[in-house]
Amino acid sequence: MNPVQSENLARQLAELADSKKAEDxxxxxxxxxxxxxxxxxxxxxxxxxxxxxxxxxxRVRVKRESGLLPGGVDxxxxxxxxxxxxxxxxxxxxxxxxxxxxxxxxxxxxAPRLELDxxxxxxxxxxxxx
Numbered sequence: 237m238n239p240v241q242s243e244n245l246a247r248q249l250a251e252l253a254d255s256k257k258a259e260d261x262x263x264x265x266x267x268x269x270x271x272x273x274x275x276x277x278x279x280x281x282x283x284x285x286x287x288x289x290x291x292x293x294x295r296v297r298v299k300r301e302s303g304l305l306p307g308g309v310d311x312x313x314x315x316x317x318x319x320x321x322x323x324x325x326x327x328x329x330x331x332x333x334x335x336x337x338x339x340x341x342x343x344x345x346x347a348p349r350l351e352l353d354x355x356x357x358x359x360x361x362x363x364x365x366x
Contacts, residue, residue: 243275245302245324245325246274249263249320249325252294254354256290259279259282260279260335261277261279261354262278263350264340264349265347266347269344276326276340277327278335278341279327280329280330281329284316288312291312295320304322306320
């Protein structure tokens with residue numbers, strides 16, 4: 237995946253999490269800091285039920301829209317967190333308690349954050365003008 241594709245996927249994961257009412261969504265640009273991924277997308281779900289809904293929505297929509305499946309899924313249930321690993325982009329879905337415990341934004345405080353604007357209108361597709 238090239239850098240533009242990985243950034244687009246990171247934004248897609250953040251938007252899908254937002255569509256399921258995730259809170260405190262951030263995307264950290266990890267390029268130049270680690271070799272295992274380009275972006276970390278991090279969000280908070282109010283509870284485990286909402287976390288499952290976010291994870292399910294991301295898995296289904298990314299597969300349908302991009303043909304991608306996560307290379308790995310970890311956590312879930314009582315753990316308070318779930319990771320969807322799309323290799324170049326890793327999504328972390330935390331409950332509030334787990335997010336406070338792991339503090340990934342503090343751990344990676346030097347990572348630049350992507351600007352996210354979930355209220356912006358979607359760009360018209362190329363097909364719309366044809």
